[in-house]
Amino acid sequence: MDPVLTKEFTDATYWESAANAELMVNMAYNQMYSADKMWNDEALSDNIYEGRSATDQRLIRNGLANPNMPRFASEWSDAYGGLKTCHVFLANLDRVPDGNEAWKKRKSAEIRFIRAFIYFRLVNFFGDVPFFTSDITLAESETIKRTPKATILAFIHDELSAISMMLPNRNELALSDRGRITRGAAMAFQARAYLYESNWQKTADYCDSLMQNQGVYGTYALFNSYEGLFQPANEYNQEVILDYAYVPGKKQWNKLYDAAPLSAGARLNAYAPLQSLVNNYLTTKGIPITEDAAYSDNNPYVNRDPRMSATIVFHGGKWTDFNGTIRTIYTKPGTGSNDTEKADVYINASANSSPTGYYVKKYYDPSVTQDYNSGLNIIMFRYADVLLMYAEAQHQLGKMDASVWNRTIRPIRDRAKFTAASALDFPTGISAAALTTLIRNERRSELALEGLRYYDIVRWKAGKTYLDGTVTGAKFANGNSDYIRLDNRRFDDSRDYLWSVPRAQMDLNKNLLPNNPGYAN
Structure with a gap:
């Protein structure tokens, strides 16, 4: 008789424990979303400028998207990896002997939510995509066709309706849940x-x-x-x-290491808010700053929507250091009285300091101890x-x-x-x-970053309105007389509302063709 493995699991032994099954549920949660996904999604918008390198988000916004882009490939492969986890779990849930029916019902509902969320990301990026509700073989994955987006959205709504009452409400959650x-x-x-x-x-x-x-x-x-x-x-x-x-000390993220003020211990700036986001914040009177007679080029950040100072670090704004010290941040050229204060001042688009004159504040975790590794x-x-x-x-x-x-x-x-x-x-x-x-501007101010x-x-089908043309930073260019001019973004209405099917996937499966409009097959 072959010995039972004690340090490794087989398919026959893995599902004998609810604790093991919970590990797969946790894996699915990890594949559903992340801080990296959120920040990279934000970089696709008119709120953020990634100036340190030619990231895929930056190339997409500059009209240079193509089927070979790693972001297209990773979004696709990550999603289908997450879907496989969901399908394997659902197929084996009934094999777990020490999970009662209430537990099984709830875990099934959680996994079905995650599956719906992953499909939702897929269709919002790619439109029609391969769709299936159980695990498929490698051979099947290389022949499957794309299902219309509308069909998948209908499935998502049906799933959410079916699982809603299988889930606890917020008031019923244990602290551990x-x-x-x-x-x-x-x-x-x-x-x-x-x-x-x-x-x-x-x-x-x-x-x-x-x-x-x-x-x-x-x-x-x-x-x-x-x-x-x-x-x-x-x-x-x-x-x-x-x-x-996230869990401090165990599972962390550190995006602000390259987005917070340099004087606050950040490494450099690779992720900076744009002037159009700053302009979106109203004055305290509830009107655009351009319509407020009290507006001054010399002091454009006073009497503004308080959400701006909670989201963006601007010249004259306040920052609380890790040790609790509250101090003023200086970003305008010619300001700052010592090396620390001058560290954040705008120099040019290729300097380590912000290329826009602004830094990120939202999601700053003051409890971080090193390199902005946050458990927030x-x-x-x-x-x-x-x-x-x-x-x-x-x-x-x-x-x-x-x-x-x-x-x-x-x-x-x-x-x-x-x-x-x-x-x-x-x-x-x-x-x-x-x-x-x-209402659109209110959404932007409230939900920015x-x-x-x-x-x-x-x-909104508003790509030409918000994602086309030169993006700018603060009025710090040419002796503080002009707005900083950065990338010239291009948005093609006939192409850019959808992403290309990744080249590697089209090479493996010709049934994914034709590609989305505007991209090569």
Whole structure:
């Protein structure tokens, strides 16, 4: 009789333990999302400039995308790797002898959510993709055809409906289960998926259900501090519907090592906010800075939406060091009184300091001890987004009024610490087009650097508006008289709303052809 392996598992022995099965669930969570995915998604937008090297995100934005791009290949392969994990788990779940039916039902629901989320990323990048709901062989993977995006989206909605009540609501979670997928997360995902389809009624319905039926889906509310929402002391607060969990000292990320001020211990700058994001933040009166008579080129950062200072480091802004010291950051050429203060000053686009004159502050973890290795969770769905989705849907349905405004945008601005009536009250008499712009800009200010901006631009079919032309930094060029000019981005309306099928995949499987419009087969 062959001995049973004690240090390695076989397919026959692995599924004999619920603990082993849980390890595969955790693996699926890891394949669903990550800090790297969020930051790389954000770099596809008009919020961020990656100036240190020719990253794939930068090449895509500069109109140089092609089927050989590593980002296309990795997004595709990572997704299908995650789907394989989900399918193997679902196929073997019933073999776990020490998992009771309630446990099996919940784990099945978590995995089906993750599978739906992975397919959602795939179709938003690639459109029609290979679709299957059980593990396939290598031979099958080389002959499978692409399924229409609409069919896959219908599957996602059906899955989320089927699993919703199999999941616990937020209020039922044990402390040890914080960060797990809940009933509320399924509802928020439904709303986002319908939002991306411009199905306004369904978006409004799912948001309203989450807002109204908190006994069923869990209790959610805006956290009392916008800046505090992204700090480690406040993880798992009542605004967080689902986040991607990290663990200090064990599982970490360090994007701010190349995005925070150099004077604060960052290595260099490779990831900098753009001027267009800064311009998006209103004055405290609730109007664009260009319409405020108090605006001054010499001091453009005063009396601005407080969310700006919680998101971006600008000249004269405040930074709290790891030791708790609060100090002023200097980025404008000719400022700074010592070497530390001068470390962050703009020099040129190829210097180690920021090429735009701005640094990242959101998601700064002050508890980090070395090289910005942070255990801070990354938020995937939060309640403010639900309010904003509801506001946008109601506006598109022709139902935006003071009552909807007071349920959605007003509390968000209240939390942001606006106080002027002109910022807080419903703008009576505003045109439909102007209100569309207002709601879009509110989303940008509230959700900046959270990985959602690119998807908003794509679903609005607004690539030429936001992703085309010269991108700029602060007014620090030519003796502080001109805006810093950086890449000349190009967006092709006939091509760039979808990505190319990766070249390696087309070579393996001719049934993936024809490629998406604008790309070579």
